[in-house]
Amino acid sequence: MxxxxxxxxxxxxxxxxxLRLRQPLGLSYAAEARARGVRVRPEALSRSFRAAYAAHSRRFPNYGRAAGLSSRQWWLDVVTQTFRLAGVHEDALLSPMAESLYRDFCSARSWALxxxxxxxxxxxxxxxxxxxxxxxxxxxxxxxxxxxxxxxxxxxxxxxxxxxxxxxxxxxxxxxxxxxxxxxxxxxxxxxxxxxxxxxxxxxxxxxxxxxxxxxxxxxxxxxxxxxxxxxxxxxxxxxx
Structure with missing residues (x-):
């Protein structure tokens, strides 16, 4: 060496x-949905997230930089698709949930050393x-x-x-x-x-x-x-x- x-x-x-996430991602997504009156199982959201993230990463690698996407829009699309795959289709809920989660994952309360x-x-x-x-x-x-x-x-x-x-x-x-x-x-x-x-x-x-x-x-x-x-x-x- x-x-x-x-x-x-x-x-x-x-x-x-x-740093690591303080709690599994599925729990954070489920809590956001619950706060808006929607019940989705955390395990279903974890599976949906993995699928949505993998598909979007293949289509638009590295947050879509080469395709002219902003990383913010890239993440909003992934979060929205995560909820869709888990059975949430109300457009009036999807956008505010995605925005809220995008902000939450910027905050220190989402992360632990x-x-x-x-x-x-x-x-x-x-x-x-x-x-x-x-x-x-x-x-x-x-x-x-x-x-x-x-x-x-x-x-x-x-x-x-x-x-x-x-x-x-x-x-x-x-x-x-x-x-x-x-x-x-x-x-x-x-x-x-x-x-x-x-x-x-x-x-x-x-x-x-x-x-x-x-x-x-x-x-x-x-x-x-x-x-x-x-x-x-x-x-x-x-x-x-």
Whole structure:
């Protein structure tokens, strides 16, 4: 890995690496519907969301940026289709529910810090490491990080919407290296997704760490030292070199 002094930039995934949703998405959608007098099972909404999200992502990748869509409109369409697939067809309800949920997922109350996130970021900064975000997220991410008390840790926040490329596309990592002003071998990426985070970062020549939750298996090409059982393990691994 090389000693701490040789590592100048750490880039971070956000969702399920630093922040996670406070409750399953289906519960949030069901609560929004219930507040408007409509009862839908959370499990049905979770299934519908997965289908709507997958279909819209295939048709309009990366929030429809190349097709001229705004990420806001992209999300409103996904939420509306989620409710339609779950059996809610009242047009007078669909638009206000979609708008409300889009706003809710910008707020700190929708997100919780993963254990060790704030402390690990603070320690990395204290050791003089430059840090950035590389995330397949839309332009709400800056505000979410600020409201959750994390934005100040990062020199830059690079979303796939802004970059015009989504992980595992190497271009988003190359853009992050340019923003960080470092060579690939001077940088490491931390994330929870093997293909989008670990493999993609390694393929551009960066170091990488894969966050594993209890019970998750580790792919065979990930050395044990690169698999983190918790964020708090990161500094010890970096300092070992």
């Amino acid at each position: 090389g000693a701490t002094l040789k590592l100048r930039l750490l880039t971070w995934d956000v969702k399920d690496t630093l 993963l254990p060790g996130a704030s402390e690990t970021l603070s320690e990395c900064r204290r050791r003089g490491l430059r840090m950035g975000v590389v995330s397949n997220f839309d332009n709400r991410l800056e505000g979410i990080l600020a409201r959750c008390g994390l934005r100040h840790h990062f020199h830059f926040v690079l979303t796939s919407e802004a970059a015009g490329a989504a992980k595992p596309d190497p271009e988003i990592f190359r853009a992050a290296l340019r923003l960080g002003g470092v060579l690939p071998e001077q940088a490491a990426h931390v994330g929870d997704d093997y293909r989008r985070d670990y493999r993609a970062a390694r393929e551009v020549g960066m170091h990488a760490f894969l966050l594993r939750t209890p019970g998750q298996s580790t792919p065979p090409d990930v050395p044990p030292a690169h698999a983190l059982p918790a964020l708090s393990h990161l500094l010890a691994v970096i300092e070992k070199g």
